[in-house]
Amino acid sequence: MKRVLVYIDEDAVEDSIDLLEVGRLIYGDKGFCSYALAAGVRYGAAGSLFDYMFQVKNGALPNYDTATIARCIEFLHRIYCFDAIVVPATHCGRMIAPRAAMRLHAGLVADVTGIGTDGDEVLMVRPAFSGRMLATVVCRGSGPVMMSVRPRVFTYEEPVLKSAEIIDVDVQDMKTPGIQLIERREKSEARDIRTSEVLISGGGGVIRDFHLLERLAEALHGMVAASRKVVDMGKAPRAIQVGQSGKIVSPRLYIALGISGSAQHVAGIRDAEYIISVNTNRQAPICSMSDIVVEGDSRAFVEGLLNRIEASNTQNSGDQKR
Amino acid sequence: MRILCLLKWVPDVDQLRYDRERNILIRENARLMLNPEDATAMATALGLKRDAPDTYIEAVSMAPRGAMPHLEDLVRRGIDHVTLISDPRHAGSDTWATSRVLARYLGTRDFDCVFCGTHTLDGGTGQVPAQLAEVLGLPLMVGICALVKLISQEGQAVVDVEGETAMMRFSIALPAVLGFQYSPERKLPYIQYEDLNRDVSSRITVLGNDKLGMDESELGLKGSLTQVRRLEVDALEAKDPVLLRVDQDGIDKVYHWLEQKGFLQP
Numbered sequence A: 001m002k003r004v005l006v007y008i009d010e011d012a013v014e015d016s017i018d019l020l021e022v023g024r025l026i027y028g029d030k031g032f033c034s035y036a037l038a039a040g041v042r043y044g045a046a047g048s049l050f051d052y053m054f055q056v057k058n059g060a061l062p063n064y065d066t067a068t069i070a071r072c073i074e075f076l077h078r079i080y081c082f083d084a085i086v087v088p089a090t091h092c093g094r095m096i097a098p099r100a101a102m103r104l105h106a107g108l109v110a111d112v113t114g115i116g117t118d119g120d121e122v123l124m125v126r127p128a129f130s131g132r133m134l135a136t137v138v139c140r141g142s143g144p145v146m147m148s149v150r151p152r153v154f155t156y157e158e159p160v161l162k163s164a165e166i167i168d169v170d171v172q173d174m175k176t177p178g179i180q181l182i183e184r185r186e187k188s189e190a191r192d193i194r195t196s197e198v199l200i201s202g203g204g205g206v207i208r209d210f211h212l213l214e215r216l217a218e219a220l221h222g223m224v225a226a227s228r229k230v231v232d233m234g235k236a237p238r239a240i241q242v243g244q245s246g247k248i249v250s251p252r253l254y255i256a257l258g259i260s261g262s263a264q265h266v267a268g269i270r271d272a273e274y275i276i277s278v279n280t281n282r283q284a285p286i287c288s289m290s291d292i293v294v295e296g297d298s299r300a301f302v303e304g305l306l307n308r309i310e311a312s313n314t315q316n317s318g319d320q321k322r
Numbered sequence B: 001m002r003i004l005c006l007l008k009w010v011p012d013v014d015q016l017r018y019d020r021e022r023n024i025l026i027r028e029n030a031r032l033m034l035n036p037e038d039a040t041a042m043a044t045a046l047g048l049k050r051d052a053p054d055t056y057i058e059a060v061s062m063a064p065r066g067a068m069p070h071l072e073d074l075v076r077r078g079i080d081h082v083t084l085i086s087d088p089r090h091a092g093s094d095t096w097a098t099s100r101v102l103a104r105y106l107g108t109r110d111f112d113c114v115f116c117g118t119h120t121l122d123g124g125t126g127q128v129p130a131q132l133a134e135v136l137g138l139p140l141m142v143g144i145c146a147l148v149k150l151i152s153q154e155g156q157a158v159v160d161v162e163g164e165t166a167m168m169r170f171s172i173a174l175p176a177v178l179g180f181q182y183s184p185e186r187k188l189p190y191i192q193y194e195d196l197n198r199d200v201s202s203r204i205t206v207l208g209n210d211k212l213g214m215d216e217s218e219l220g221l222k223g224s225l226t227q228v229r230r231l232e233v234d235a236l237e238a239k240d241p242v243l244l245r246v247d248q249d250g251i252d253k254v255y256h257w258l259e260q261k262g263f264l265q266p
Ligand SMILES: Cc1cc2nc3c(=O)[nH]c(=O)nc-3n(C[C@H](O)[C@H](O)[C@H](O)COP(=O)(O)OP(=O)(O)OC[C@H]3O[C@@H](n4cnc5c(N)ncnc54)[C@H](O)[C@@H]3O)c2cc1C
Pocket: A202, A203, A204, A205, A206, A226, A227, A228, A229, A230, A241, A242, A243, A244, A245, A246, A247, A257, A258, A259, A260, A261, A262, A263, A264, A265, A278, A279, A280, A281, A284, A296, A297, A298, A299, B036, B037, B182
């Protein structure tokens, strides 16, 4: 039986648990034993989905104490000899995985978005060149297969219910990490653009008319998003930025208004089902990846479409009255 | 205060041309640019030096010799010293091999802080800073959006970081590895006119493996623990869009498309 260790990040507990799907994709439903390590105390639903759960006895470690957590992973690997170690590519996970890999002398693949196998070999697919290319990478050497996995790409949909056995871990002589949290302010995000099926997104070509997008979003039951250009100019909050350094979204419909489609922006919309782009320049890179390209001014487009929607709404309500 | 800045040059991804027939990106002619986050890190270091002129900044890059002209410019922008770690035997190194070479050199230096980017635009693994920190046994923080303070006498840095769900402020004991996030406000200073052709060769060191003395089995492809099997262009590049204009006909067609796909439900 293969052994898979999943690291549970306290800031993304559910997303971490979903990484069980990675184990399933590699070894099949019955082919592996699952181990969860949460350095904090938050295990969420892990107790009913994993075979084993490690509990750090000396007290919970904060997730930013990446050096100690990496030592903890090494300590566990020396005892349990995992075949795969899977870490969510969260802010802290991205620091923990490389530190642990270094200690274990193991190859590490970052930000994995696809999994395959070729005989006994695990193939890990990850975006490169700002997402314009996909690289298929394998680990060499004798160490465990290690990867950090992009959150929300995999979901553990048909869970096998279990009752996890708790294993106490006693990590000896934990050094102080040299890092202290002084202040933490939760981000107040009214609604997360990642949850919306329809996104009306604006870029450099609609900066002056950005407020108009809200009305179109309302009419299409969607939310407003933005390119980095708009955010950097202070016209939209960082929370609605789409792209490599913003949010990775997967709406059914993405309407890109005055967005050129730089590689960094497009990295965030690979999984959009339909893309409509409105651009004065139909050679803009976004156009070649759109289902519909509307050439022209985005303000005129938004106003025209809103009028069209309103016109048929009034007509419909008129019809109903009759 | 002594700061080491880690810098990498990457191809400008927006200039990569796609060859549909061979399904590859043509990388050869793409302009190289300093990885934007590394530029932010270096601009931050230069900002500190402006306020405290005794700050010493050394830039370190592991790259082919062709990077030389870029490195010379760094000195003209105010960096005190540049070290290029370059050896043909490094070609094909993954992050494991790269960070071990960088760590070997950094281990011989005396410094308060290592500044770097959080990740690069080409590979973008973001693994080098963490692997380096692990080899050197140093605290690490990445994703830094602001450096609040950095004081060598107090032996600490205070930084702001944007995490998944919260904004956080950390204090970090020096020496440490600090990875910055791209921030367009922090730009590199221009080169002064009189410096354009200044001879800066005395401030640049090139180091090959003969100096660093690592075993050949630790370098390049041989010394790597991961291997890229395939590199392919993401399929998204090739849609065949319907072309419309912003006129009554275009709006009508979009309207009917939205209706047909069910996006206009009341
Ligand atoms: C490290 C790094 C990370 C980055 N991360 C991100 C990221 O996460 N997300 C992101 O979006 N960007 C990111 N960027 C920035 C990115 O490279 C681009 O600069 C940015 O996406 C450009 O935004 P834009 O397309 O809205 O604006 P522009 O490049 O200014 O494009 C404007 C477009 O609008 C069109 N246009 C102009 N006028 C009109 C009009 N009246 N009507 C219709 N169309 C019009 C133009 O033809 C053009 O195509 C990042 C950059 C770096 C270096």
